[in-house]
Amino acid sequence: MLTGKQKRFLRAKAHHLSPIFQVGKGGVNENMVKQVQEALEARELIKISVLQNCDEDKDTVAAALAEGARAELVQIIGNTIVLYKESKNHKEIVLP
Incomplete structure (x- = not known):
C-alpha cells in the first residue's frame, strides 16, 4: 500500500509519460x-x-x-489510469 507522499511522488513522475495502453470496446481481458x-x-x-x-x-x-496485474493504483485522472508496481529485475524508481 502506497502512502500519500509516495502517490504524490509517482503522480509527478507519471505526468510526463504517455499512455501505452488503450482500453476500448472489448474492455479488460486476460491478454491485456x-x-x-x-x-x-x-x-x-x-x-x-x-x-x-x-x-x-x-x-x-x-x-x-x-x-489482475497485482499493481498499485496511483491515480485516475480524466480517462487516464496510472499504475505502479515495483520491478523485480529493473528497479529504477526509489520511493520516498
Missing part, C-alpha cells in the same frame, strides 16, 4: 492484463487510456487492471 504485467515489470510506472467507446466504467477498469 498479461501485457500490463509485462509492461509494469519493464517500466514500473505506466499510464493507460480508457477510450470513450469502452463499455465499462473507468473505475471498474482501473480496479480490474490493478488487481
Whole structure:
C-alpha cells in the first residue's frame, strides 16, 4: 500500500509519460492484463487510456487492471489510469 507522499511522488513522475495502453470496446481481458504485467515489470510506472467507446466504467477498469496485474493504483485522472508496481529485475524508481 502506497502512502500519500509516495502517490504524490509517482503522480509527478507519471505526468510526463504517455499512455501505452488503450482500453476500448472489448474492455479488460486476460491478454491485456498479461501485457500490463509485462509492461509494469519493464517500466514500473505506466499510464493507460480508457477510450470513450469502452463499455465499462473507468473505475471498474482501473480496479480490474490493478488487481489482475497485482499493481498499485496511483491515480485516475480524466480517462487516464496510472499504475505502479515495483520491478523485480529493473528497479529504477526509489520511493520516498
